[in-house]
Amino acid sequence: MINDFAPTMRRSRRPGWQRDPRVVLAGVVTAAAGFVFLGSNVYGAVNAGQPSPVQVHTGDSLWSIASSHYQAGDVRDHVDQIITLNHLAGDSITPGETLLLPAP
Numbered sequence: 001m002i003n004d005f006a007p008t009m010r011r012s013r014r015p016g017w018q019r020d021p022r023v024v025l026a027g028v029v030t031a032a033a034g035f036v037f038l039g040s041n042v043y044g045a046v047n048a049g050q051p052s053p054v055q056v057h058t059g060d061s062l063w064s065i066a067s068s069h070y071q072a073g074d075v076r077d078h079v080d081q082i083i084t085l086n087h088l089a090g091d092s093i094t095p096g097e098t099l100l101l102p103a104p
Contacts, residue, residue, distance in 0.1 A: 049103025049104070050103060051085060051100040051101055051102055051103060052100070052101050052103070053098050053099070053100055053101075054069070054098070054099050054100075054101055055096070055097075055098055056093050056094065056095055056096065056097040056098070056099060057095055058095045060093065060095070061091075061093070062079045062082055062083065062091050062093060063075060063079060065082070065099065065101070066078035066079045066082060069101055069104075070104055072104070078102075079091070081102045082099060082100075082101060082102065085100050085101075085102050086099050086100055
């Protein structure tokens, strides 16, 4: 019989579910910074202006309101933004209604 007099080697590696807390913290901080950076690029600047209210008059349409309040950009995009901001089901509006206009 062969006797091995070398001490048994123990693995000092932690199990897969245990990680170094510093590595976990670095990953969480990096992920949070990434979300903040990507969020500001996707959803616009952090300090975007407040929506402004406008009163609908007889003969007004979303197209006429958007074209009179926004000088730059495509009017269709502004109409879509107004519809989204006011949770409108379609493009119909009634006189006397108050709409919120997104900040330019």
